[in-house]
Amino acid sequence: MKKSIWIVVIIIVAGIITGGLSVFIKDFSHFDSGEYIRDESKVTNVLVLCYSRNGNTEAMAKEIAKQYNTELQFIEADAYSRDREGWRNAGRDADAHTESPIEPMVYDMKDYDLVFIGSPIWWYRPAPPLWTFVKNNDFTDKKVVLFSTFNSRFKQEDIDEFSNLISSKGGTMVDHIYIKRGRAIPVFQRNGNYVIKKTKRLLEENEEKWNN
Numbered sequence: 001m002k003k004s005i006w007i008v009v010i011i012i013v014a015g016i017i018t019g020g021l022s023v024f025i026k027d028f029s030h031f032d033s034g035e036y037i038r039d040e041s042k043v044t045n046v047l048v049l050c051y052s053r054n055g056n057t058e059a060m061a062k063e064i065a066k067q068y069n070t071e072l073q074f075i076e077a078d079a080y081s082r083d084r085e086g087w088r089n090a091g092r093d094a095d096a097h098t099e100s101p102i103e104p105m106v107y108d109m110k111d112y113d114l115v116f117i118g119s120p121i122w123w124y125r126p127a128p129p130l131w132t133f134v135k136n137n138d139f140t141d142k143k144v145v146l147f148s149t150f151n152s153r154f155k156q157e158d159i160d161e162f163s164n165l166i167s168s169k170g171g172t173m174v175d176h177i178y179i180k181r182g183r184a185i186p187v188f189q190r191n192g193n194y195v196i197k198k199t200k201r202l203l204e205e206n207e208e209k210w211n212n
């Protein structure tokens with residue numbers, strides 16, 4: 001075979017291996033942000049709710065919870081496990097805007113005025129578990145801040161649709177804070193440590209706005 005053909009073959013094979021490895025590292029791994037421990041002697045009117053599959057939005061949630069010393073409730077969705085089947089389910093449901101069971105389905109929010117609710121962006125919008133949660137819960141008189149992490153982009157029209165859903169459940173979405181982690185190749189992608197630092201900065205910049 002000619003040298004130039006070999007070069008093309010090597011480039012294609014390297015591309016396939018890099019692509020496969022990227023997906024494996026990116027969508028099958030988990031960032032461990034450690035345990036969040038709250039000082040239960042102090043009561044706050046702030047709640048943090050979060051769905052996270054790979055740990056990045058979870059890191060953001062814990063940082064927000066630390067800042068406010070809040071209750072932190074994770075939303076679990078077994079259908080989106082960190083294996084091939086879970087990954088396929090995630091892509092399919094996010095693309096089709098369908099949903100799967102979550103745990104907890106209902107959460108008592110009567111003691112809270114400000115609710116942070118977070119998720120990764122899947123197919124340009126918050127992941128399906130967040131939509132299911134909002135549809136099944138009462139947000140009457142709650143101020144809601146959506147938070148999210150993603151690689152490259154979300155669609156504002158989908159965020160507006162989420163805000164409308166919050167309104168239909170009695171709440172008001174006052175903000176969307178988000179962290180862009182960068183494109184798929186893992187060496188260039190920002191991990192949970194960056195998410196933690198960036199969350200601190202976002203909270204400093206915006207806190208006053210939400211507390212008024």
Ligand SMILES: Cc1cc2nc3c(=O)[nH]c(=O)nc-3n(C[C@H](O)[C@H](O)[C@H](O)COP(=O)(O)O)c2cc1C
Nearest residue numbers: 052053054055056057120122123124150151152153
């Ligand atoms: C099924 C699926 C769909 C995704 N769709 C998008 C997308 O539309 N836009 C984007 O920027 N990132 C997308 N991502 C990347 C995630 O939003 C990103 O890795 C996020 O930080 C993961 O958060 P987590 O670690 O809390 O699960 C997608 C990831 C998955 C698994």
